[in-house]
Amino acid sequence: MNEKHQIFYETSLKLVYKKGFKATTMRDLAEEMGCDVSNIYNYIDSKQSLLEEILFNINDLFQEGIDLIRCSDYGPIDQLKQVVRLYVNLSIERPLELSLLTNEWRNLKGEKLELFISEREKFEHKVKSIIREGMRKKVLIEMDLKLATFLFLSALRLLFDKYALTENPFNKIELERQINRYIFQGFTNNSK
Amino acid sequence: MNEKHQIFYETSLKLVYKKGFKATTMRDLAEEMGCDVSNIYNYIDSKQSLLEEILFNINDLFQEGIDLIRCSDYGPIDQLKQVVRLYVNLSIERPLELSLLTNEWRNLKGEKLELFISEREKFEHKVKSIIREGMRKKVLIEMDLKLATFLFLSALRLLFDKYALTENPFNKIELERQINRYIFQGFTNNSK
DNA sequence: GTCTATAATTCGATAGAC
DNA sequence: GTCTATCGAATTATAGAC
Incomplete structure (x- = not known):
């Protein structure tokens, strides 16, 4: 688990806690990370x-x-x-x-x-x-x-x-x- | 709240309990009710x-x-x-x-x-x-x-x-x- | 690693005939 | 009340250029 993955992990935690897993979209995560949706798939598979x-x-x-x-x-x-x-x-x-x-x-x-x-x-x-x-x-x-x-x-x-x-x-x-x-x-x- | 509404209400309860609200689709509810999706909107607004x-x-x-x-x-x-x-x-x-x-x-x-x-x-x-x-x-x-x-x-x-x-x-x-x-x-x- | 573009699917909701 | 058909939007995920 590299540094970027770690940052993404913690960002995800906050967002999923706040909105719920189902209600948290990949777009939400991308926006919070300040990157594009497709980049997220560099850190996780799905x-x-x-x-x-x-x-x-x-x-x-x-x-x-x-x-x-x-x-x-x-x-x-x-x-x-x-x-x-x-x-x-x-x-x-x-x-x-x-x-x-x-x-x-x-x-x-x-x-x-x-x-x-x-x-x-x-x-x-x-x-x-x-x-x-x-x-x-x-x-x-x-x-x-x-x-x-x-x-x-x-x-x-x-x-x-x-x-x-x-x-x-x-x-x-x-x-x-x-x-x-x-x-x-x-x-x-x-x-x- | 008429009878059909009551039946729908209880069916919804079971399904939402089991799958979660977000994961329960109108199509799921329709299937469980044995009717078409559009019929559901006779009982509820949304x-x-x-x-x-x-x-x-x-x-x-x-x-x-x-x-x-x-x-x-x-x-x-x-x-x-x-x-x-x-x-x-x-x-x-x-x-x-x-x-x-x-x-x-x-x-x-x-x-x-x-x-x-x-x-x-x-x-x-x-x-x-x-x-x-x-x-x-x-x-x-x-x-x-x-x-x-x-x-x-x-x-x-x-x-x-x-x-x-x-x-x-x-x-x-x-x-x-x-x-x-x-x-x-x-x-x-x-x-x- | 990052973007654009888009595929493929599924969603809630509605129109209109019967 | 019930069906068929479908709209428009949103979803996850990927292909491919840079």
Whole structure:
């Protein structure tokens, strides 16, 4: 990936985030790059391959992250806190890619779509296995495993929205601390 | 809205949910309806107006719901539990519309897009005011108000995904109970 | 690498006969 | 309400000159 490709990659990210993949035309990309439509095909093979590149790049970071966490010596709760950290870090550092990951994957086609879905399930399954272990050890509350995995991940999955465009009031450490307290201790104040 | 319009409306919902609004063509809709493309314009004015109708219909249900909750006599936590119930009910009864609400609103244009965004902010503001009151009364934990609102809503916002396609293991009451416990008491088991 | 020009297709929408 | 036929615009992508 040379320099021009890199510039094109980041320009594409911004535009697709803003307008959506389907609504972003090659002409839009060319205008944003300040070149002709035909030049874009020097950097990529097709519009479709651009989406594939973006989505599988960011997917790789999640898969690497969760694998590192799972082979660590931490207990279930600390492993889940590492998952929180993974999402916080990527949401801050790569908010646009995370947005496309949740909003644009339906635009993949054929075997790429199937591959993506299976990767997504693989990731969820790994998180689920941590939660299952936490329930088995009684450090997490007993509840439907699938629902628990969904609830735990849902807050993290939309986190990018707070960082993709809006300025943010506090630093990464404080954000992580508040999210962890909300998730693990709950919303109700029991300190009284 | 006559009967044919109703059938078309529901057919559109399924197709747009499955393929996305941009990727769903008038020809796709016609094929699914078993009629010609030109017939569709007997039921709607344009493809764009179809999206507007769907999104503002479901938006109205949320606005009515949150307004009813806010003018009730319940305390902050019970009002938030009513918000959970609102999402659970709509996620079960109208999962496709909820999916479009979160995934397709970017495809609105001009003043309709602006209107939608302002409606969305209005709803969030109302939820936020309940949470603010809960923090003031010390029944909710002290934390950044914006982050708290985001975390509370994020789990509810993606709930439709569990009901749009997948079969589900437990009933509405049990689902609501488990979500409430997760949100308000937290993920950690403190019963020991 | 960059442009002009254009192919080949698909899109939303309409006119007009029945 | 339903069809046939089609318009005009927009789309992705390519060929070929420089």
